[in-house]
Amino acid sequence: MKKNLPILKFIAAALFIITFSTTAFAGGAQESGAAEKTRLNVAWTAGQSLDSLIIDENWQYLEMGCTLWQLCYDQLWIMGDAESGYAAQPMLATHWDVSEDKRTWTFYLRDDAVFHDGTPVTAYDVEFTFEYLPASDPAWDMVDFYYESMTVIDDYTIEITMVNPFGMPYPPMYWAPILPKHIWEPYKDNFKSYENDHMLGSGMYKIKEFKAGQYVWLEANEDYWGGAPGVDEIVFKIYGAEDTRNMAIQNGEADMVGYLGISPLTIEDFEDVEGIDVLISPDINIYWLNFNLHQKNGIQDLEVRKAIMHAVDVERIIEMALVGYGEPADSFVYKELEWYNDDITRYPYDAARAEAILDAAGYKDTDGDGVRNEKDGSGNMSYELLATADVSEEVKAATIIAEMLGDVGIDVQLKLVDTDTYYNYLYTPDEDYFDFSLSTEGPGPNGEWFWDFCRGWDNGGAGWNTAYYSSDEFDTAMDNMMASNTLEEKNMYRKEMQKIISEDIPYGIIFRKEIICPVNTAEFTGYTATMGGTSNWINPWSFLNIEAK
C-alpha cells in the first residue's frame, strides 16, 4: 500500500491538471475568439437535426431541414406572420398577376437578387427549379406544383399555368428553394447525387461550416438584396436529448430552441431565468383519432365512433398530457381562418351518453368481464390504439385516452412504436396493423393538400388517406372546390367538407397543442411568434427579423 500510494496520487494529480487546464484554456480562448461578432445560438435535439445537406425529403420532413433551407435560399413568396394575418408576402417575386380563370400566374422577380457566388437570380433559375425539383427522387411533391406549363417571359418574369384553378388567397409555387441553375444543371436528373456542401442559394445566410450531428454554422449574407441580417452569425447546435438542450438554454449556451419548443412540464425551469422569456403560440399541428375503417369490427360502426368521441375528455387530455398548454380542436381548419365552419357536428365529453349510445347500438357486456362485446357477440371490444412512442405528449395522451375508453367499457391496448414504423403502419390501413391511432399533421393556413386525407381510396385517394375512408359526397365536394375559382365558392365547399368529416368521423379531431419557446431576450430582439412557434416550416421570420441589442 505504501508503495502504491504515490502512484495513485500521481494519477489523481495528473487527471486534475489535465481536466482543469483544458477547461481554463479552451474556455478562455472561446471568449476572446468570438467576441466581435454577434451570434445567435439555436439549440436542436438530435432527433430533429439535419445530418446531410443533400437535398431530399429531409428538407421537407425534418424540422431542422425545413428551417435551414429557408435561410439559405429564397422562395418566390412566403407566408406572412400572425400579425399580417398569414398573408402572402413577396420575396424573390415582388408581385404577381393571375388570369381570370385563376390558372395562369405571372411572377415578376426582383432584379437585385444574387446567389452567394454573385450570379444574378433570374427566371431561368425559377423555371429550372420548378421543372426538376418536383422530379427529384423522392419528389418534392405538393399540390402547389401541379402546373401545366411554364414560360419565361424575360429574365425577371415567369408565367406558370396550373392544372387546376388555383389560389385565393395564396398564389401557387409556395415553399420551395429557388436553386441556382448553373450549379445544379449537371445533376438535374438526380439531385441526390450532388452533395451540396455549401448550400449555395440567394438567401439571407450562408453556410460557413457544417458538421453532421454537431452543428451548422451560418454567417450573414452581407450582399443580401434585403440588406444584411441583424446578427452576424447563427449557429444551430445539436444536443443529445431534450434535457441537455434545455440545460443549454438555462446555461446561456443557447439563445433559442428549434421548431417544436420545450415540453410544457419544464416551463417552470425557464420562468425565473434572468434574460429568458417564454413565448407561447398555438401549434400548427392538429391532433385527431384516426379510425381504421378497414378493420372489420366495431370501429366501422359510426355509432361506436360517436361513442368514442363522447367518451374522450379532451379537457383532461390537455390538462394532463399538455399541462394545460393546448386547446380543443374539432376541424382540419384552424379556428383563426375565414373558412372554418362553426356549424359542424360536435361530440362534447359525456361518458354517460357514450355508454347510452353503445348500449343502444347493441354493444353490451354479455359475458360480464367488464368489457363490452361486439354487436354479433364475437368477442370483446378490444382495440389497438397506435401511437408513436417517441413523443412524450402523444404517449401520455394515448395512455389517458385508453383509460377513458376503459371507463365506458371499451378495452384499449396501446401499441406504441417508433415513428417510422408508426407511419409505415398508419399509411397502410388496409394491412390492419391498428384499429385506431392518435395522429397529427400540420396543414398550415394554406392547407389545400390536407383534404387528400379524406379522398376516397376508390377515387384515387390512397396515400394520405389513413382512415380508409370513402365518401362520394366528400370527393364531389373536393372536386368542386378544386375546380371553383372564387374564394366564396371555395369556402362554401371547404365548409361542406368539414361538415361531412364531422358527421362521418373517419378522423375525430380532438386538440391542438401550444408551442412553448424560451428565448434569450436579454441580447436579442425580433423573435416572431406565429402559428407553430417561434420558428417552423412556415415561419422563418424570427431568423429574418432577429437583431442583437
Place this chain on the structure above:
Amino acid sequence: MRVNSYKLQKAGDFWAMFFSHRMGRTGFLIFCFFIFLALFAPILRTVPPEISGSADRILTGPDGISWLGTDDLARDVWSQVIFGSRVSLIIGFVTAIITVFTGTLVGLVAGFKGGIVDEILMRIVDFFMMLPHLPLMIVLAAVMGASIWNIVIVISIVSWPSTARLVRSQVLSLKERPFVEAIRCLGANDITMMMSEILPNVFPVMFAQGVLMVTETIYAESVLSFLGLGDPTTISWGTMLHFCFESGAMARSPWWVFPPIVCIVSLIISFSFLGTAVTDILTPGYKEKMGY
C-alpha cells in the same frame, strides 16, 4: 470458476457457510427485500401504478400522499417502483431460466458427446460470444419491436453461450471422474449418465450463472429502455427511466429518476454479492479455511 462439488453434500453446510459469508448475507437480505416488495406490492400501495392522477398532482415531489412523488401523468412513483420490481424480477428470472436451460443443454451435450457434435456446438457458442452484445441486443430489439417478451428473447439469444461454455468445461472434467465411468460400467445409458450423474454436479455452475443472468437482464433491460427500445406499455424500472428521459423533465424531478436507478443498482449489487458468496463457498479449500 472452479467448483468442487465434494464440498456440497449437505445442504445445511452450504447455508451455514452462506449466512456466515458477509456478502452472501447482505446480498440475500437485499434480495429478500425486493422479493417482499414484489410479492406484497398490492398491499404496500393501494394506488394502481398505471392510473393517472389529477392534473394538480403532475410531477409533485415526495409528500404524504405519494411517498416518492409523482410522474408526468401524476402516477405514483412508489407504486410504480414496487410493481416495477415484479416485472424486473420476473423478466430477470425468466431470462435466467431460459439462458441457463439452453446453455446447460448445449454445454452438457457438447461436453458429453464430444467429437464432431462438440466441435459444431462450440463453434456456434464461440460465434455468439464473439458478437458485440449490446449492439446485437439493440438491433434485435429494434427489428423485433418493443415488448417485454421480446426483450427477454433478445437477452436470452445473446447470453446463453457463456453458460454453455462453462457447463461444457465442467462436464468435460466430470466425465473423467471415476463415478461416471462406474455408472456406465453398471449399465447406465447416455441419458441416465447425463441426467443423474453429471447434471446434478453442474448445478452449482448453473446456479451461479443463473444469478449472473438475472443481473445482466435487469441491467440490459434498463439500457435498452434508456435507449428507447423498451416496452413502453409495461411498467418496469427500465420503462420508468425511459419515460423520465423522454419527458424532458429529468433534471427537475430527481424523485422520479433516482428510485428506479437505485433499485436497479441495489438489486444488481445484491445478486453480485450472492454470486460472489456462492463462488467463494464452492471454491475448494474455503470450507477448510473457514473451519467447517
Place this chain on the structure above:
Amino acid sequence: MNIKFVARKILASFLTLLAITFVNFAIFRMVPGDPIRMMFKDPRVSIEDIEAMKVKYGLDKPMMGQYINYMKNLAKGELGISFWQKKPVGKVIAERIPRTLGLIGLSLFLAVVIGTILGAVAGWKGGSKTDSAIMGISMTLYSVPSFAFGILLMLAFAYHFAIFPLGGIETPASGFTGIRKIFDIARHMVLPSFSIVLWYIGQYILITRSSMKDVLSQPYIVTARAKGVRERRILTRHALRNAFLPLITITGVNIAFMTGGIIEAETVFSWPGLGRLFYDAVMKRDYPLLQGCFLVFAVAVVILNFAVDLLYTRIDPRVRINGEAVNEG
C-alpha cells in the same frame, strides 16, 4: 510464434466474419413492415416507385441472390447508402471511427491503469479493510449502468457546476485550430470517458484482485517468501506479472461487451462517434447504416480478439508449449 496456431486463428476469425456477415444480412431481412416504404416519408409514393426502389436496392431478388449481391458489394467495400444521410454508409462510418477510437483508447487506458493498481492493492492486502473498501466500491461501480454515471456526471459537472460542456466533441462553431482545438476536444472528452471508466474500473479491480489472490497462493510465491525475497520484489517480479495474464484474456473476452459502454456514453454526451451513430441509426430505423455499424462493431471485436489471442501467446509461455521449446518458463 507457431505459424500453424496463427493460421488456425486466422481461419477461425475469417469463418466468424463470414458468419457475422450472414447474421448481419439475415437480421435486417426480418424487419417487420416494408423498409422501402419507410424510406419514403411521403405516403403518396406509387407502387411503381417502390418497385423501382426495390430494384435499385436489389431487394427484388431472391434471398440467396441478395446475399451474394451483399457479399459482392461488401468485398468492394460498399455498405450501401444510408436512408437518412443519403451518403455511402462506409463514408459516414469512416468519419466517426477515429472519434470513437479516441474515446475508447483513453477510457480503456485509464480503466486498466487505475483498475489494475486498485485491484492489485486489494489482492495484495487480501482481507484487510483496504481490501473490503476497494471491493465494495468496485462492486457498486460495476452495478451502476454506464448511462446512469453519464447522467449523474452531466448533472453535476456540466449543469450545476458547468465546468465541462454538456456534450459534443468540440465547441460548436469555435473556429479553433491547432493546440486550442486539441485542448477543446480533450475538455469534451473528460465526462464521457469518465462515465465509461467508472464502470470498467470495477471490472478490472475485481479481476486483478482475484487473479492476484490466486497468484499469491501459488507455491512459487510461498517459496519466494520462504527464501526471504523482499515483499516488493515479490509483488513486482512475481505476482503482478502473472496476475496480468487473466487481465489480458478478460480484456479480450470483454471487448464484445465494451461496445455497450461506448454506445451509452456517446448517447448521453452526444459524442459524434460510432456509438452515437448507431443509436441515431436505430432511432431513425436507418437499416443500411445500422447494418454497417453493426458490421463494424462485430469486425472490430473479431479483430481485437484475434490480436488478444496473439498477444496472449507472446506473453504466456504455457500457450506456446506446442510451438517451440520452452526454456524460460
Place this chain on the structure above:
Amino acid sequence: MSDNELVLKVRNLKKYFPVKQKEGKRNKKAMLRAVDGLNFDVKRGEILGFVGESGCGKSTMSRTILRLISPTGGKVYHCGEDIAAMSDEEMRKRRRSMQMIFQDPFGSINPRRSVSETIRMVLKIHKICDSRAEEDSVIRNILEEVGLTPVESYWDKFPAMMSGGQLQRVSMARVLVLKPEFIIADEPVSMLDVSVRIGILDLLLSMREKHNLSFIYITHDLATARYVCDRIAIMYMGRIVETGPTEEILGNPQHPYTKALIAAVPEPDPTREINELPLKDWTAEVGGEDSGCRFYPRCPVGIDSCLLKTPILTETAEGHKTACLSFDKL
C-alpha cells in the same frame, strides 16, 4: 473344455492410443501400444490375477474387455459371444453379468448419493425390482451380505462420511446386486488402509464361493495376488510375459521381469539378504518397434536375437508359460 466353462475368452486383444511425438522440429504421429495382443481365458469360478507395474496396460485391458473403450483389434468372448458384435443396447444389458470394481472407492461413487440410493440407482438402471419395497429389501440384503451392518446406520450415509473400506464394500454391493458372472477387480484394495484390505479380499473370496463368480484381479502387489488368485499373469508393456498357477509362478519364476518383481517385494525379515536382480534404468519410450522383446532395454540377460524376434509364450511346465528367448540360460 467347452466354451460354457470359459466365462471369458480373450484373443489377440489390442488397444493402441495415438500420441504425438517430437522428432526434431516436427510432430510425428505414433501409437502407444497400451495393450498389445493379449490371449487368455477365465474359467468359471476362477480368479485370474494380472500383475504388473503401473502403466503396463492393466487398466486399459480391463476397460477394453468391458467395452468401456473400444479395442483396436482382437476379440473378447463372454460365454462364447463376441461382445464387440453387440449393439449398444445389448451390451448395456450384458453388463449385468460383466462387472467391475474400481480402484478408487472415493471417486467411483457419486458423492451426491447416499448408500441406499447408490444401490437403488443400479436396480433402476436394469429395472430389477417392481416396487420400492422390493428394492428396499434387495438393498438391505445386499448390504448385509457385504458386511455393512447394521444396515440402518449405513442406509442414509453419504460417501464423504465413510471410510475407504466401507465404500469399497458399497462398490461391491452395487456390483453384486446385479448377480454378475464375472467381475474385474481393478486394484480394489490398493487405496485402502492395510488393516482393512484383508477384509475386502476375504469378502471377494467368499463371494466367489457363494455365487461361483469369476474374477480378474488386477494388482501390482504380489502379496495380495498370492492371497486370492488361482492363476497369475505377469504383464509388461501391454503383453503377458509369464503366466501360470500362482504358486508355480511365485515359486519358480522363469522370466527375468517376474524375478525382478518377486525380488522387489520387501521382506519383513531385515537380516535376510535381498536377492536383487539389477534392472537397467530406462525410461520407456512410447511407440517402439513392432518386433523384438519389449523388456530387452532393461533386461540383464538379453541376447542379440531379443531385438529381432518377438518372444511368444512357451509352456515350460504344466500350465506355466513364459515369453522369453533366453529363459533357459538363467
